[in-house]
Amino acid sequence: MNKILTLIIPIYNTQEYLKKCLDSLIIQESLLPLLEILLVIDGSPDNAISIAKEYEANYPETFIVIDKENGGYGSVLKRGIQEAKGKYCKVLDSDDWYDNQAFERFVLELQAINHDVVVTDFVKEFVFENRSEKQTLPSLKNQQVYQLDTEINNLKGDVFVMHRLAYKTEVLRKAKINFPEKVFYTDTLFASIPLFFAKDLYYTNLQLYRYFIGRDGQTIAPESIRKNRKSVETVIKYYYQKFLENKNELSEQKKIYSLNALKTLVEMYYRILYHLPYKDSKKEMSEWNTFVKKTEEHKEFTTNKMVRYYNLLPYFIFRYTSVIWKE
Incomplete structure (x- = not known):
């Protein structure tokens, strides 16, 4: 079965969060073969590779473990884009997770569209404060298509952030991003540079990505x-x-x-x-x-x-x- 979505999951020192992340991706059995989930172990010194291999063994059509030397976040994105077989490509950090039901609907929706960029909503999860903040885009219409060459400046809000975005894999490859290695914040390049080559954008208000805020050592602090x-x-x-x-x-x-x-x-x-x-x-x-x-x-x-x-x-x-x- 052709893959509709490649999900790149960079993994480094997040073994205590990894199962929650990966469990959130187990959707109905008929849809799993549409997914290619690349579990990229970036020289992680913990036990993450053993956890990842469990999922690869249980769902061999869907989960693929890539064990590589440490090169930083950008090196993971570069490797993932090179390996990707899905029509679309998206990134999920291994200490974050997806809303399971929203993810299932997202995969169903991807099968019915053919646009260069797909944008969703996401939720900031302040886990230690026991609260959430929905990150919506009220100026955009649900299931609406926008032409980027003429309408990009009409898209109000933080539209082009990694947590929202899925790009066509062919658009990512056309961008030829040589992600700097052992450098933080390269998700900005994943989010921004492919826009040079993308023609249209499809917005769906699914609250898909759950972004964990407050973990010790987070690079956004x-x-x-x-x-x-x-x-x-x-x-x-x-x-x-x-x-x-x-x-x-x-x-x-x-x-x-x-x-x-x-x-x-x-x-x-x-x-x-x-x-x-x-x-x-x-x-x-x-x-x-x-x-x-x-x-x-x-x-x-x-x-x-x-x-x-x-x-x-x-x-x-x-x-x-x-x-x-x-x-």
Whole structure:
């Protein structure tokens, strides 16, 4: 049976969450053969591979274990896209899970459509606080198709984040993303760069992905972001490089969207560096500002109030001027 969906699951040091993740993917028997679930063990030092192999043994048509040397999240995505046999490709982190019933309906829905991007809703699960937050897209209509070359800037909300997205595998391969290895936050590249090549988007309001918030060591925590800031810088620079390679082929609307997305990331990195200790902040902000000023789009990237103040004021004044936060 042809595979409708390849699900890439990066696995590293998450054995205590893995069974919950994989159990959430066991849907009705007639649909399981439509799935290819790649369990990519990224040199994980725990017992995750034994757990993964149990599922491979019990569901050999669906679960495939790939045991590889540690190369980081991006290396897993790269390997998964290379191996994928499904019409669509999606990523699920191994400490997260899917709503089981929504996943079953999602697989049924994929069989009836033929669009480059499929977008769903997701839920943030604050497990230790015993609460959830639904992440909906009220400006989009359920089961509606949108033409990205002309409508991408009309799609309001955080549409293009990994938790929502399934891409056609052929679109992902066309993007030729050479994911940086041993770098965090490469899910941003998975979410963003294939948009250069995708023509249309289908939205379904299924609350599919359950995103675990609050686990120790999560890379989204502010202190982790600051610690891993060079990964953020690498991702932004790679995204910008791919934009330059493809911008002449983009529609005007896609060009505007991509530049705005990059502008947001560039500004975010200034803010990350601002929160470092004084000496580190001064040095790294100077280096980052030099890079930004040399880009073709530097006028766009430096319109933010914080960046303008940085370029106007001596650093010791900029550092202690609270007005830059009043935006």
